[in-house]
Amino acid sequence: MQRKKAVVDAKIESASIAKGLLLIHTGNGKGKSTAAFGLLARALGHGMKAAVVQFIKGRSDTGEEAFFRGNANLTWHVMGDGFTWETQDAARDLASARKAWELVCGYLQDKTINVVILDEFTYTLKYGWLTIEEVCAALQARPSMQHVVITGRGAPEGLIEIADTVSEINLVKHAFKDGVQAMPGIEW
Amino acid sequence: MQRKKAVVDAKIESASIAKGLLLIHTGNGKGKSTAAFGLLARALGHGMKAAVVQFIKGRSDTGEEAFFRGNANLTWHVMGDGFTWETQDAARDLASARKAWELVCGYLQDKTINVVILDEFTYTLKYGWLTIEEVCAALQARPSMQHVVITGRGAPEGLIEIADTVSEINLVKHAFKDGVQAMPGIEW
Numbered sequence: 001m002q003r004k005k006a007v008v009d010a011k012i013e014s015a016s017i018a019k020g021l022l023l024i025h026t027g028n029g030k031g032k033s034t035a036a037f038g039l040l041a042r043a044l045g046h047g048m049k050a051a052v053v054q055f056i057k058g059r060s061d062t063g064e065e066a067f068f069r070g071n072a073n074l075t076w077h078v079m080g081d082g083f084t085w086e087t088q089d090a091a092r093d094l095a096s097a098r099k100a101w102e103l104v105c106g107y108l109q110d111k112t113i114n115v116v117i118l119d120e121f122t123y124t125l126k127y128g129w130l131t132i133e134e135v136c137a138a139l140q141a142r143p144s145m146q147h148v149v150i151t152g153r154g155a156p157e158g159l160i161e162i163a164d165t166v167s168e169i170n171l172v173k174h175a176f177k178d179g180v181q182a183m184p185g186i187e188w
Numbered sequence: 189m190q191r192k193k194a195v196v197d198a199k200i201e202s203a204s205i206a207k208g209l210l211l212i213h214t215g216n217g218k219g220k221s222t223a224a225f226g227l228l229a230r231a232l233g234h235g236m237k238a239a240v241v242q243f244i245k246g247r248s249d250t251g252e253e254a255f256f257r258g259n260a261n262l263t264w265h266v267m268g269d270g271f272t273w274e275t276q277d278a279a280r281d282l283a284s285a286r287k288a289w290e291l292v293c294g295y296l297q298d299k300t301i302n303v304v305i306l307d308e309f310t311y312t313l314k315y316g317w318l319t320i321e322e323v324c325a326a327l328q329a330r331p332s333m334q335h336v337v338i339t340g341r342g343a344p345e346g347l348i349e350i351a352d353t354v355s356e357i358n359l360v361k362h363a364f365k366d367g368v369q370a371m372p373g374i375e376w
Contacts (some may be wrong), residue, residue, distance in 0.1 A: 005337030015369045027217060029355035035219035038252065043373035045255030051294030062228065067358075115373060147374055164368065166360035167217035175352035181203045184243070185231035185303060186211070186335055186353075 017158070020146040021164040022139060025157035026122065029169035030187075036117045036149045037064045040074075049073045051107045055152075056080045056120040057098060062188045077103060080120075097129035106137075108135035111143035122152030125159070132158040198279040202354040209316035209335040210327060214310065214343035217357035224305050224337045225252045228262075231335070237261045239295045243288060243340075244268045250376045265291060268308075285317035292326075299331035310340030313347070320346040 023039075025032035030079060043050055060078050069076055079100035101124065107116045124130045136158060141147060150159065160166050175183075182188060204266050207375065211227070213220035223245055231238050238261060267288035268326050295304045312318045322345060329338060338347065363371075370376060 015364050015367045017368045018371065019368060021368065021371060021374055023218075024360075027358075028358075029212060029357070030353055031219060031223035031226075031355045031357065034226030034230065035223035037229050037356075038219075038222030038224065039226075039374065041229055041255045042222065042251035042376070043252030045253065046372045048373050051274045063230035063233030063367050065233070067229045068204055112244050122191060122274065125357045147371070150214070163361065164363035164366065165374075167219045168358045168360050169217070169219065170215075170356045170358060171222075172212075172214075172348065172356050173351065173355035175209050176203050178205070178352065180207060180209065180352065183206065183335070184234045185236050186209055186227065188230070 005130075011058045014034070018145075019164075020144055020148070022162060023042055023147070023149045024155050024160060024166045025151045026153060026160075026166065027148065027168040027170050028153055029171040030151055030167045030174060031130060032151040032153075033119050034064075035167070036119060036151050037068070039063065039119060040068065040115065043115045044068075044071060044073055045109045047073070049112060050075075050115040050117065051113050052076045052117045052119060053100060053104055053121075054078045054080060054119040055097075055124060055175075059188065063185055079103070084090075091152045092120050093127070095130050097124050097127075100124075101130055106136050108142040108148070111146065113146060115147045115149070116142075118151070120152045125156055132156055135159070136162050204335070206282075208330065208332055208336070211335070212337045212343050212347060212351045212354045212355065213337065213357060214341060214348075215356040215358050217358045217359040218339075218362060220325055221307050222252075223298040223355070223357075224339050225256070226239055227337055228256065229305065231303045232256075232259060232261055233262070237300060238263075238303040238305065239297070239301050240305045240307060241265045241288060241292055242266045242268060242307040243285075243312060248366060248376065251373055253300075264278075267291070281315070282317050285312050285315075285321045288312075289318055294335070295335070296330040299325060299334065301334060303335045303337070304330075305337045306339070308340045309338045310343050314342055320344055323347070324350050340350050344345060 025035050109112050240370050295301050
């Protein structure tokens with residue numbers, strides 16, 4: 001174990017490439033989005049500029065939005081207003097997802113934006129609103145120093161292949177199974 | 189899948205217990221601490237009071253510390269100055285760890301603190317500086333509405349047993365393996 005750690009430490013020390021990273025937080029556990037928001041805090045702490053695009057139909061009364069909104073180096077979009085996973089209007093869902101994607105593409109072409117967070121983005125692929133080909137093409141054509149964080153369950157293999165760092169967050173246990181309600185500050 | 193989701197949604201809707209939660213972020217992947225910092229943002233966004241105690245000997249030039257420090261509802265301690273994992277002075281390590289733990293115990297008895305984050309805490313157990321019994325006793329005696337987040341690899345079974353929500357973050361891939369250096373905004 002000690003030897004393995006030494007090998008890893010040596011690798012880290014000799015690492016010299018500086019580049020924009022594509023990070024993916026996937027899996028069924030709690031922490032995918034919260035880890036993205038932690039990274040956002042970290043990036044803003046370094047004076048970086050960031051954009052957050054949230055894809056799930058979402059509340060705008062979350063603690064994270066209240067906390068981050070108003071930061072001069074950050075833009076924050078809740079794009080889910082127009083579509084959910086269970087609406088009866090598939091055409092509207094598709095149109096809303098594509099509109100959100102156009103917004104994302106603008107950020108992926110803007111080298112003044114250092115970090116782009118695509119929260120709950122994987123569902124747009126799962127539901128077929130976007131193709132893996134167009135998404136990978138846009139990600140790979142982005143400014144070379146721009147970091148992108150994608151969160152959501154079931155990240156497809158094609159996305160994992162082009163990513164630099166991928167974490168799979170698994171659920172060992174969750175409080176809601178014991179009847180605990182979604183607590184402010186924890187779940188939203 | 190749809191049926192499973194409906195069952196889960198029903199469980200979430202009927203969940204009615206409000207309580208302080210013990211969350212654990214463990215595993216070998218990237219995102220354990222960043223998820224804790226995301227949760228911190230979320231909690232501060234709700235006007236909660238929080239304390240962060242970092243146990244690993246650490247730099248104080250991180251993006252997260254720069255970003256969060258100065259928030260009136262937050263205290264932030266980097267306790268690793270006095271001990272590392274590879275020092276030659278085991279007695280000093282133990283004394284430093286115990287001093288950090290005393291500080292933590294103060295927060296765990298203070299009901300005005302809504303969220304306590306113990307970053308990289310599991311190592312204090314791994315190295316035997318604290319016992320699982322004393323840690324579990326202090327956690328279980330804390331104010332009933334206080335949330336605690338513990339991060340670090342190899343969370344022991346005794347800690348997982350008393351936790352409410354546990355996420356295991358596994359490494360699928362990591363950029364440093366491709367020679368990418370620790371990028372500001374991403375790794376620190």
